[in-house]
Amino acid sequence: MRVIRKYNGYYTQFLIDYEREEKKELTGKQTGLDVGLNYFYTDCSGNQIDNPRFLRKDERKLKKLQRRLSRTQKGSQNRQKARNKLGRAHLKVSRRRNDWACKLAQHVIRSNDLVAVENLRIRNMVKNHHLAKSISDAAWYRFREWLEYMARVYGVPVIAVEPAYTSQNCSNCGEKVVKTLSTRTHECPHCGYIADRDENAARNILKSALKQLSNKETDKKSINGLI
Numbered sequence: 001m002r003v004i005r006k007y008n009g010y011y012t013q014f015l016i017d018y019e020r021e022e023k024k025e026l027t028g029k030q031t032g033l034d035v036g037l038n039y040f041y042t043d044c045s046g047n048q049i050d051n052p053r054f055l056r057k058d059e060r061k062l063k064k065l066q067r068r069l070s071r072t073q074k075g076s077q078n079r080q081k082a083r084n085k086l087g088r089a090h091l092k093v094s095r096r097r098n099d100w101a102c103k104l105a106q107h108v109i110r111s112n113d114l115v116a117v118e119n120l121r122i123r124n125m126v127k128n129h130h131l132a133k134s135i136s137d138a139a140w141y142r143f144r145e146w147l148e149y150m151a152r153v154y155g156v157p158v159i160a161v162e163p164a165y166t167s168q169n170c171s172n173c174g175e176k177v178v179k180t181l182s183t184r185t186h187e188c189p190h191c192g193y194i195a196d197r198d199e200n201a202a203r204n205i206l207k208s209a210l211k212q213l214s215n216k217e218t219d220k221k222s223i224n225g226l227i
């Protein structure tokens, strides 16, 4: 147990050693998620989840309070007040973000038997506060944490793949189709496959996760064969 002080009061945290396990029926579905700039993610059926509106709004609000704080004089009562206000706002924002990320992650896990994501080394990104440039990065970080937690609870594998070429290659034939960031549609001159850029990337992410899995299987089999 530990007691922590936050901007709006004191909290007691309890740590309990308990493995949570939930039953889940097989859905027969697998998916890959591509993180984009325009959407929170796109899955391989083309479903796009918008960045929640409140993220932008909250970001603006925090900036405003931050500016207000920097205008106050050091050591003054107003500064103390402004700091408290900013602290409470941060707390509210992070709770809202956390709640949203948790529900979304649970939904994704419960509707799939396997989930593939890009390995973005997000932990290092957020550790360095200068690189954690926007609140949506933080939302993705929370989402990834909840995804891993729900994966354990519901027994659904979440596989992280290296992000190389996921947006450039054709998910249908495997050929490289070079695109700039502004090209929103993937059009393959080799096989004629046309899809939204992010949907194509999501399909590549799933494909590469399945490949990773089957490689592991063959490794295991060859080891067993040797023994």
Ligand SMILES: [Zn+2]
Residues within 6 Å of the ligand: 170, 171, 172, 173, 174, 175, 188, 189, 190, 191, 192, 193
């Ligand atoms: Zn193609």
